[in-house]
Amino acid sequence: MNKDRINSILKNMSLEDKARQLTQINADFVKSDVKADATGTSDDLKLTHGDIYGAGSVLNFGGADDALAVRQKYISQSQNKIPLVMMQDVIHGYRTIYPIPLAVGCSFDLQLAEDCAYIAAVEAKYNGVDVTFSPMVDLARDARWGRVMESTGEDHYLNGEFGKAFIRGYHRGGIGCCVKHFAGYGAAEAGRDYNTTDISERSLKEYYLYAYRECLKEQPELVMTSFNLLNGVPVNADSRLLLDILRGEMGFDGVVVSDYGAVNEMIMHGYAADKRECARTAANNEIDLEMMSSTYVHNLPGLVKSGEVSEEKINKMTERMLALKEKLGLFDNPLNATDEQKAAEADGCAAHRGVARRAAEKSCVLLKNNGVLPLNTSVNAAYIGPFAEEKSILGAWACAGRADEAVSIAEGVEKLLCRKPVVVKGCGRGLFDSDDSGFDGAVKAAAGADVIVACIGEYAHFSGESASRADIRVPGVQIKLLKRLKELNKPLVSVVFGGRPLVLTDVEKLSDAVLYVWQPGSEGGSAIANLIYGRANPSGKLVASFPRSVGQCPVYYNHFRTGRPKGQDTLEGTVYTSGYIDELNAPLYPFGYGLSYSRFEYSGFGLSSGVMRRGDKITARVTVENKSGTDGEEVVQLYICDKFASAVRPVKELKAFKKIYIPAGGKVLAEFEITEDTLAFYTANGSYEAESGDFDIMAGGDSVNVLTERLKLI
Ligand code: NOJ
Secondary structure: OOHHHHHHHHHOOOHHHHHHHOEEEEHHHHHOOOOOOOOOOOOOOOOOHHHHOOOOEEEOOOOHHHHHHHHHHHHHHOOOOOOOEEEEOOOOEOOOEOOOHHHHHHOOOHHHHHHHHHHHHHHHHHOOOOEEOOOEOOOOOOOOOHHHHHOOOOOHHHHHHHHHHHHHHHHHHOOEEEEEEEOOHHHOHHHOOOOOEOOOHHHHHHHHOHHHHHHHOOOOOEEEEOOOEEOOEEHHHOHHHHHHHHHHHOOOOOEEEOOOOOOOOHHHHOOOOOHHHHHHHHHHOOOOEEEOOOHHHHHHHHHHHOOOOOHHHHHHHHHHHHHHHHHOOOOOOOOOOOOHHHHHHHOOOHHHHHHHHHHHHHHOEEEEEOOOOOOOOOOOEEEEOOOOOOOOOOOOOOOOOOHHHOOOHHHHHHHHHOOOOEEEOOOOOOOOOOOOOOHHHHHHHHHOOOEEEEEEEOOHHHOOOOOOOOOOEOOHHHHHHHHHHHOOOOOEEEEEEOOOOOEOHHHHHHOOEEEEEEOOOOOHHHHHHHHHOOOOOOOOOOOOOEOOOHHHOOOOOOOOOOOOOOOOOOOOOOOOOOOOOOOOOOOOEOOOOOEOOOOEEEEEEEEOOOEEOOOOOEEEEEEEEEOOOOOEEEEEEEEEEEOOOOOOOOOOEEEEEEEEEEOOOOEEEEEEEEOHHHHOEEOOOOOEEOOOEEEEEEEEOOOOOEEEEEEEEO
């Protein structure tokens, strides 16, 4: 780090320069020719020419040509010639799109996640991206929330592991990254995006902040704050969260960026009276970069002069911005890696498409199979439904991905079979579609087939930011179509797309097999064809519980017991127990669940000792046997439950996993190490430690079917 350079730049900056440096604007503002003294490109932001060509960072631009134009124009117009840092939402791929993060989580394959992030970074950097706004590590337990698709699910430990893997991939590919959204955003009440969150101190510390703490170990360049009100205070105003915890306890000294317009939103939250107060609050909380609002530009110099924000603080924040640019090499090369030629070579190259296909194969989850899958290539299968030929299967954050470059199911199957399959749409994919005029044609085509593959589910843009849903079933017209197909009494396979865990209760009943394919990305159709015809063996396991009905939301595996427990799988039971009178407690498909064409059997689970002294290491061992004639991969999962504790512990907590390849007929001994740390938690007095007593140690292929051993910590 060239500290001298940073100091000498800082010395020559006016307060106005610094306020601009702490502002991030849309790249369009730079592109549209803003004349000196104009009131800006956006009425809301009211930026002058000087503000725009002094802004520290831009977001949202096209490819390499666009990025070069922005950088060059900025530098030519800017007075102090401090290079721009250009940021973009590269969430699950740049041009080559791999499955949504929720799906990648289901691969339980950290190396694969890293490789996905790596290819995204390589494409992004040549296209001018210095920093991606990823990974998103919000704990997401409510399937109604549209942004569950961006997370890796309902388990904080997994979120941390995947977050770190994504960061490693971005760094390996040569771009910076930003962990988001700090903090608690995933707990939006009723799953409604941007809604209030209310999280206990314990839950925040143990579950919602966990993945951030982990991610910081990989040194991401930025952390983004969230939109939400957390326990009554907008996150951007929460000095305990931002200063005491993030800067203090977690020791983060990189750039903190607000989310889009969020500094301003303190007014709408009912916290700040005006923009000046927003700027004062955010700056005093060391939000170094204000994204897409202009309270800093208009108020920071005045706030410093009045003593409401110290100049020292502004210097520290500006220094962080400059240090980021220094770390990214922008002072030596303001164009960074932006290169049209290299971008053209990298975008969608065969190697990247290969990673995307592998990721899709490994993240689809086989939820049901009565033996109909895999299909023999000689079988006459009809592909029916709105997703059979759909190419918009990239997911809601597809960056520069192109639907026309995606492989649809029909295309993937055609390529594999070397013949065109029978394909009929049958109905639309809209949430409120009711037109069933295509049913007869679909049924007729299906009647001539041996097997029906229904391609149904949720369209890519019905999840993602601002796409929360109150009804998370497959749209009604598609279920009606499925019922008509079922009447043909032929084997019925449902291939279901979704950006969240959908309620599949009807689909499950009507289908002989259910393959959940999420939003699988550019190579979705090839991967799905490979899975359907057994060229690839499903190995994905759910990282989010699938509710039976939306009324169960939020439903997640690591819940607490109650004083009045009720069986998970029964409606019967004594009254005054914790349950519903019209629904089971158990989700339709539990966390960790997923089938394979192989059949794995667990046996011989044991601990190296049933008693653990402090400082000891215990080994848990389980044998997993592939009892089938098909090679496969199994995700062996280790859970614990602290039976009694000073603060009650969840029924189960995932502590480790191993994805293991086991050849047909083969056997593998999976081993896990258990230390005091494995058993530790935030005790009633706030300390992080393991309490003496009994623990259940569990191993299995999902969170329900486990073998259990007792361990005593003394
Ligand atoms: C708003 C989203 O919440 C955030 O995740 C994203 O990075 C920014 N917009 C920038 O596009």
